[in-house]
Amino acid sequence: MPNLAKLAEVVDEAARTATEIPQLTIAHPDLTVEDAYAIQALSLARRYARGERRVGMKMGLTSRAKMAQVGVSEMIWGRLTDSMQVEEGSVVDLKRYVHPRVEPEVAFLLKAPLSGNVTPAQAMAAVGAVAPALEIIDSRYQDFKFALPDVVADNSSSSGFVVGGWRSPDVDVANLGLVMELDGQARQVGSTAAILGDPVRSLVAAARLVAQWGERLEAGWIVLAGGATAAEHLTPGASVRLVMQDLGSVSFQVGK
Numbered sequence: 001m002p003n004l005a006k007l008a009e010v011v012d013e014a015a016r017t018a019t020e021i022p023q024l025t026i027a028h029p030d031l032t033v034e035d036a037y038a039i040q041a042l043s044l045a046r047r048y049a050r051g052e053r054r055v056g057m058k059m060g061l062t063s064r065a066k067m068a069q070v071g072v073s074e075m076i077w078g079r080l081t082d083s084m085q086v087e088e089g090s091v092v093d094l095k096r097y098v099h100p101r102v103e104p105e106v107a108f109l110l111k112a113p114l115s116g117n118v119t120p121a122q123a124m125a126a127v128g129a130v131a132p133a134l135e136i137i138d139s140r141y142q143d144f145k146f147a148l149p150d151v152v153a154d155n156s157s158s159s160g161f162v163v164g165g166w167r168s169p170d171v172d173v174a175n176l177g178l179v180m181e182l183d184g185q186a187r188q189v190g191s192t193a194a195i196l197g198d199p200v201r202s203l204v205a206a207a208r209l210v211a212q213w214g215e216r217l218e219a220g221w222i223v224l225a226g227g228a229t230a231a232e233h234l235t236p237g238a239s240v241r242l243v244m245q246d247l248g249s250v251s252f253q254v255g256k
């Protein structure tokens with residue numbers, strides 16, 4: 001039985017110091033997905049002990065494009081804290097990351113708790129606002145390569161996220177066209193429909209998955225539905241912008 005607390009320290013330190021590490025499954029080939037979620041919870045406990053606050057949840061690998069890019073085809077989730085949130089329009093420091101990438105997402109802001117088996121209508125009834133979002137993902141593993149238990153233990157590559165202006169949840173997010181630009185050039189073009197056919201399904205899945213771990217999505221939390229396209233590498237000095245039909249745009253700048 002691997003020492004889960006020790007492995008939590010390893011992934012937490014890798015993230016804290018932006019230092020790459022070998023995949024955990026090399027030394028621990030029998031690591032299960034359940035072990036990995038326990039490691040994630042223990043590593044987040046270390047962040048809370050340093051004063052970070054939970055602000056939400058991110059879903060991952062909810063589109064085929066994302067699954068194909070990382071070679072893992074299972075839906076995963078991670079925990080978001082306040083220190084990961086990047087103000088819209090601000091400059092991010094690449095030194096905080098190992099090998100960051102950016103991907104276009106939809107964010108839900110909850111006005112009521114949500115947990116367990118819910119219908120899409122029940123899920124949307126708990127949503128106070130929706131927004132376009134850019135997630136900065138950063139695997140702590142060498143070469144951004146991992147197996148399912150590795151990425152789950154590493155908080156599903158959670159690293160940073162930028163949320164655009166909140167809009168009324170009356171905007172139907174099922175099939176919104178989107179363009180993610182780097183330095184004004186379209187690099188990824190797609191639709192929110194790539195996210196499980198409708199990002200609301202990702203919120204439904206989020207409610208079900210947290211319940212398995214005895215948690216619930218809380219009012220005031222942000223839920224990221226998952227990347228709608230493959231992610232792009234962040235390069236020094238780049239300006240990154242996501243334009244989404246009906247929801248407007250969100251952007252940030254990469255430091256030189």
Ligand code: OOG
Pocket residue numbers: 058059060061062063066070103135137138139151156157158225226227
């Ligand atoms: C895993 C995290 C996946 C998403 O939106 O699909 C994710 C990774 O790609 O490193 O955030």
Ligand code: MG
Pocket residue numbers: 058059060103105135137224226227
């Ligand atoms: Mg993501």
